[in-house]
Amino acid sequence: MDGEVSNGILEQMIPYTDITLSRLIFAMAVLIAGIFTVKLLARIFRKGIEKAKLPDLTMHFLENFLSILLYVIVALVFLKSLGLDVDSYVVGLSAVIGLVLGLGMQDTFTNIASGVWVAAVRPIDMGEMVILNGQTGKVKSVGIMSTELLTADNQLITIPNKLVWGSSIVNMTRMPTRRASVDVGISYSSDIEQAIKIAIDLMKRHPLVLQDPGPSVIATELANSSVNLQLRAWTKTGDLMAVKNNLTAGIFEAYKREGIEIPFPQMDIHVKEIKREATEIQAKGIGIINLD
CATH class of the missing domain: 3.30.70.100 (Alpha-Beta Plaits)
Known part of the structure; x- marks a missing residue:
């Protein structure tokens, strides 16, 4: 009798949705497992590329890029577990991307492309003292969208990657x-x-x-x-x-x-x-x- 009651509760619909409680619990479990999996894969990926003796900056960039990609996949799997039409979300995301481009937000993609070039060509590396776009500091990180410098008086400067790749770079410690x-x-x-x-x-x-x-x-x-x-x-x-x-x-x-x-x-x-x-x-x- 208790089992039937429990099954009845789990099969109840969440108000204003077509999602049952059991499906929500399953989807949350998938999401949590996905997050831990992403962190594990990112750690394994970093250890793997460390054997290739790549520069710290390149490894940091690739690890961030992979993590973002995996988190997007986890989000799509989570939505699929809820019984939602993921294909429609992908189409919607494509439409949003097209809208963003149409509204003149190409800088986002320019920054990503510039970050890839900085990581590949490596005019700067982690810990080096450089002058970027008129700013002087030690390279703290190069992310998907921006590069961070730490000044001598401990100020953190964030510079969009398009400005890093599109301007002269003075490397004072190379x-x-x-x-x-x-x-x-x-x-x-x-x-x-x-x-x-x-x-x-x-x-x-x-x-x-x-x-x-x-x-x-x-x-x-x-x-x-x-x-x-x-x-x-x-x-x-x-x-x-x-x-x-x-x-x-x-x-x-x-x-x-x-x-x-x-x-x-x-x-x-x-x-x-x-x-x-x-x-x-x-x-x-x-x-x-x-x-x-």
């Missing part, structure tokens, strides 16, 4: 070595040859500066108050900021110790003698000027 450049000005009365020698010696003694290519110093400008020099030292990319900071402080101390003046901007004002001119004006009766 190459193994970089050149550190430090600008410094010396006074016109200083010995330029001595100043260059001091700078060269400073760079050669630095343990992080590479000797091949060797360090160099060039005169970049004859400015208003100084002769501007630029110290150029090659180093490993990871040591760039340390080398630049050390050379900036080091050249200041070295020039100060050796008597090489680093001038500050100044302006010379020449005052003309006006006493004689004032006297002539007074003699002509134009006016009286008190020069005391």
Whole structure:
């Protein structure tokens, strides 16, 4: 008797629908099982592509793409389990896509296509410091629609993929070595040859500066108050900021110790003698000027 009551409850229709309670329970079980299956397959897929030694960015993009595709399939299976006409939903989805395109929303698909190209060509990779569309930061992720950068002051910047692929990309950490450049000005009365020698010696003694290519110093400008020099030292990319900071402080101390003046901007004002001119004006009766 209890079994018949239970069966009767399970076969009752949900109000305002043609779906029975038993079918709803079955569909929910399918949905939950589908979600766990998607996560499991995504994990298995990631482990599989890790063996191919693909870049992290490419693996992350492919994993996200596969997950979205599988979730769409799970949603369709869930609707089918409810007894709904999935074919009509697919047709409806196609119509929506066509409407979206007709309303000028092609940017969505452009972003997806651009994300595929970024993942395939790989001008950037996870953890690299880059400049994208005028924004500077470390690559945090490249998704289906957008790329995320993390700035040095911990701001998260999201850039649509079409702007990433459609603009110039500056990758500051892809190459193994970089050149550190430090600008410094010396006074016109200083010995330029001595100043260059001091700078060269400073760079050669630095343990992080590479000797091949060797360090160099060039005169970049004859400015208003100084002769501007630029110290150029090659180093490993990871040591760039340390080398630049050390050379900036080091050249200041070295020039100060050796008597090489680093001038500050100044302006010379020449005052003309006006006493004689004032006297002539007074003699002509134009006016009286008190020069005391």
